[in-house]
Amino acid sequence: MTFSSSYVCVTCGTNTPADASGAPLATCIICDEPRQYVRSSGQEWTTLDSLKSAGKHTNTFTPTEADPENLISISTSPSFAIGQRGILVRTPKGNILWDCITYIDEETVARIKELGGLKAIVISHPHYYSCLKEWSDAFGGIPVYTHTNDKKWVQRPADNHIFWEGTSIDLLDGEIKVLCPGGHFDGSSLLLWNKNLLVADTMMVAASRRSVSFMYSFPNYWPLPPQDVKTVWKTVRPYEFDNILGAWVGKDIVGNGRNIVHESAKLYTQYCGHDTAKYYGSDAEELSFD
Template sequence: MTRVSSFVCVTCGVNTLADPSGKPQESCIICDEPRQYVRQGGQEWTTLEELKSSGKYTNVFTPTMADPEHLISISTTPSYAIGQRGILIKTPKGNILWDCITLIDDETVRKIKEEHGGLKAIVISHPHYYSSLKDWSEAFGGIPIYTHTNDKQWLQRPADNHIFWEGTSLDLLDGEVKVLCPGGHFDGSSLLLWNKNLLVADTMMVAASRKSVSFMYSFPNYWPLGPNEVQTIWKTVRPYEVNNILGAWIGKEIVGNGRNIIFNSARLYTQYSGHDSNKFYGSDSDELSFSK
């Protein structure tokens, strides 16, 4: 029997190295902390090979509402683990994948290479979506994966070409793509901005109405962020023109007026959590000025 080098957490879908004996770790460090949870029944593991060979799961490619030609959702059906999507960003200077999903198979690789022009890099927003990032990198020839250094402690299985970036912003593809780190949900929680589209992952959550966003330390456990963290997220976004907002799941998208929606949501969030929103945000005219 071939010794397995890594295991996939059934709850969150993150791929973790085996222990020294070749068995699964006792717990998943992603799930066994306040932002996530261990599902009822206790910790359970599988492997990527078991997922692929089960015949149960398939990856589907879905054009986004915000930009169906250049932003393509990649998700697994039926939904697996957290159920997030990766977003394939097709730019004039090459393609980037925003966030990973657990399942990576030959058909997915073929489709990206032959129908969408391949991949130059992968950017991960935060630890909940590390999933099978090493396998994704290897499937495309060892392309670089970018994660913020503030979240390095959560990474159990880095890619060979793993780049830990620092600071509050990162330019990729000669400035075609900008990655921003406001923190909040995790210390290294990041956003990606391309062509007035803001990809937000869990740094903010697109509401069911698609007219507002929310800000949480833990979404499944309903722990909110404090007003200072929310203000930092707004200040990070403030200098840029944002039209559309794309969240972590298919359908979680706001088309149009994105920057104003973030500002107004931050004000309302602060107000309804019992704080003086004027103290944090001042007047509308001051806050809504920006430089492109």
């Protein structure tokens, strides 16, 4: 498996086209933005072929606690760039990969095919676009879904790239629902399947695994406005879900997930110094989404 002459940002793992001369760009637009960062040593690039030829990285498949058979983490070891996981969602109507990781090789493709292959890739937000085109190509050009609100961040779109609109989209004949509450990015999305909510960075599973938090920038510690947090809650409130799967291996909340999001949103608002009643009010106000 060989790759194009594009470049990969070492900090965020995003695959970016070369400039007109074939050299890497001066900056990474993902990192040179308030929600990410450029390392103190400056911008650094590599390539997928270089990562592969170095022989240092492998991808690990880890069953999740929420559903060991049907929700499987895919992560790179040793960790590369941001270090997020992709999650293989195995459904009766086919498999979807939730979020991308940078590294891909023949062994990874073979293992996914053993587990039923892929029908599509759905990516939550720009920090996890990584090498989406290479992943799509490796499985025959399968569609990649990203929200149209984040279209400007896509550096190398897939040949079959679908920029979806609105607040939700159903995939695999309604087997999977993808929701867009925004917040962290305008197009930040969630995936709902079989009472499991896959959240990426739209909300962050806390270290205790008993709460979630919400941020505009996680590495730079910029909080999300309370109104945006309420929008996240309003988006998921109509749905039943028990488990919450975050962006990293082991960041899973098993059981009581919907109530945890609600209580976390209220606590977040309170400790940001705002009147919780103004945003959440009584049960009657909750029902009307005021």
